[in-house]
Amino acid sequence: MGGFLSETFLAALLFGAITAAIPLLLAGLGEQMSEKAGVLNIGIEGMMIAGAYAGFLGAYYSGSFWLGFATGAAAGILVAALMALLCVRLGLNQIVIGIALTLGLEGLTALLHHFQFSRSYPRLPAAQVTPIPLLAEIPVFGPALFRHHLIVYLAVAAVFAMIWVYRRTQLGLNLQAAGDKPAALDVAGIDVVRTRTAAVLFTGGMAGLGGAYLANVGAGLFIPFITNGAGFLGIVLAMLARGRPLWVLAGALIFGGCLSLTTAAQVAGINVPTDVIQMVPFLAVMAMLVLFGRRASLPAALGIPYERGAR
Amino acid sequence: MPGMQTTTKPPEMRQAIVTLDGVTKRFPGIIANDRVDLVIRAGEVHVLLGENGAGKSTLIGMLSGLQQPDEGRILIDGKAMPIRSPSHALSLGIGTVFQHNMLVPSLTVAENLALGGKWWQKPRLGELAARVDEIARPLGININLDAVVSDLSLGEQQQVEIVRALLRNSRLLILDEATSMLTPQGIAELGALMRRLVERGLAVVFITHKLGEAAEFGDRVSVLKLGRKVGEIGPDRLRSLEHDELVDEIVSKMFGRNAGDGAISIPDRPANDEALLAVRDLRVLPGKDTSGLEAISFMVGRGEILGVAGIDGNGQKQLAEALAGQRRTDGGSVTLAGRSLDGLDVGKRRELGLRYLTDDRLGEGTVGTFPVSINYFLKQIGEPPFWRSGIEHSREINTHARDLTRQFDVRTPSLSTPVGRLSGGNIQKVLIARELAEGARAVIFNKPTYGLDLANTQATRQRIRDVAGQGLAVLLISTDLEELLSMCHRIAVMSQGRLVGTIANGAGAGERVGRLMIGLAA
């Protein structure tokens, strides 16, 4: 038995941190794109829970984790399409619609799950991991960091893909213009509504993926309300990261580490009241907000629907 | 050569690129365009004139796909063609420089110019540099492609927008008050460029408030008033009229009265010549893309108007802000009526009588969503008699606001109208009313008539003369040389953050100031 510096604790903490960080990372990256394009996507929590449920069903009935990710992402995109229609095309209030979508989908998925499985919570088999040759052999860190499902590595790769998109591509310029000065994008000949819709759909896909990971890989089952605010944490991450994908990754790892403290402590047999440990993520959020939140500069047109020719 | 043919054709035979046929556009409570007929021909610079709110920009909005007409038709090359969207307008060859800045502040100049490419393409920032250089050089425009737009002055941003419109190879180029922030040279270069473009067979629509530009660059002048087209002067008549006759005719069309009151009138100065505002060796270190200030020294006496001329972006804004206390200085001293202002903040300086009218009326001058009444007292928020123990006294505010509205002739539907909804000239009046209130001793005006129509311009200029007449010291920063010559006692010229000379106004002053501005000895 060891203390906070024991190998068991460290390994459990790191492994748990990554597992907990991936859904946050996916949600954060997704939200970041919406915000960049000027849409405050509060519905992301709803997109995530839809992804978790649909993802679980996909994997449960097909036996394939990949199909689960596909159905999860599809469900997220479907919800996002509704959000895009209401908020981007029709210009309704993004906060109101976002909250409504979240509450609606939390209820809907809980209800559907109840009809389907009553009070039983069927489990999926453990997800297959893809160890990275050589790296996975490093003591303590190897198994913790380099023995994960393939989607984990893909999610990290997505961070760099996003950096490339934002810095180097026309799409990146268009997204930033849509969020900062949509009229300028419009008169440059690019459809603002389409650009923003694409961004919102991307958010839906990433959130759905994050939800599916949370249920299928993280927990191995679906329980109502399983996302438990992960989508909202994604919003916090996107706000703090100020448009930088790498910061979303860093933030997700910090939050992930805090979230996995409880489990890691139990695994290592450390006796700290769980109530105390469960407070840590929230303290972390507050600390990060105090440290970085003040300087958070958001796109000028964030949350404002674009209407051509309006004054 | 097709270009030759176009220009040698008689004016009425020139090919119509765009025709407006009885176009009407309504906004809630107002008819912005009322059955307007307009023919825009290849090979012509078509000038649109009209007071603030006459409906010029609305017309342009329909040509560039931002608005759809409620009635009437738009014809392209003689065929009816609704312009569905901005991208449709661009594909029809209609390029526009909008009155209101259409650049993304957080992107660089190069990125802004690249905006509009297909999303799957890579922005070709490299290629851009060569093409921009090709276009900008003959215009005398120097563009730093790597500068972030928000760091540029409004004038520099306008230059970027003009270059962007030219990059697109349009058949019809629309410039909606694109010269409002340019220097005299910049305007002359742009005029020459417009001439070259129409000789190649393009059409140009040029909107301005300056009649001189209209007469100089235009082939045809159309005048709008309250949404209606009230007159058109074709090329033949335009050429045959003497300048003064032309100005008279246009002014009477636009305002229903005669010009002649825009003449030079330099206010008399009180005999007393004590220096009210004295600046010694003022220094501001240059920023990333902004010029600094170097060894700026001058004095302004009671009742004196000291003009500050110079090409836009040579430190005028920094000077104004440094004096007002909005910008940190790195050396030097400022005294007002013998009191040192060094180290004092904006509020203290204001209290001591130094007032600043910014050129960024909506951005930093007013809070657009606040009512007119509150905007009058923006700088006294929390102070009695308008606020007592933290509570707003609406009655007090409204009584004073009503007085100011009357006194300064602010045209507003009501005191509670958000100031952002007023026209540019009226926003300016709100600012003037606020800054001249009680205790002003020295006033800095930064481009006070930019974007105002003729009537408002003259009213503002008269107001400035009155201010000086009351014995205040006035520092008048402007890129409009005519304006400075028409009212200043002396004109200082700024170039690259320095004062390169001060000229007493009088015969030949214009040329001497101009020479200083372009780097020659006076």
Ligand SMILES: Nc1ncnc2c1ncn2[C@@H]1O[C@H](COP(=O)(O)OP(=O)(O)OP(=O)(O)O)[C@@H](O)[C@H]1O
């Ligand atoms: N989108 C809009 N919604 C409501 N009213 C509008 C809108 N656009 C223009 N207007 C109104 O239509 C009228 C004409 O405005 P417009 O901008 O065309 O004038 P302008 O001739 O360009 O004036 P300026 O010289 O000040 O630019 C004004 O009364 C204006 O308030």
Ligand SMILES: [Mg+2]
């Ligand atoms: Mg206009």
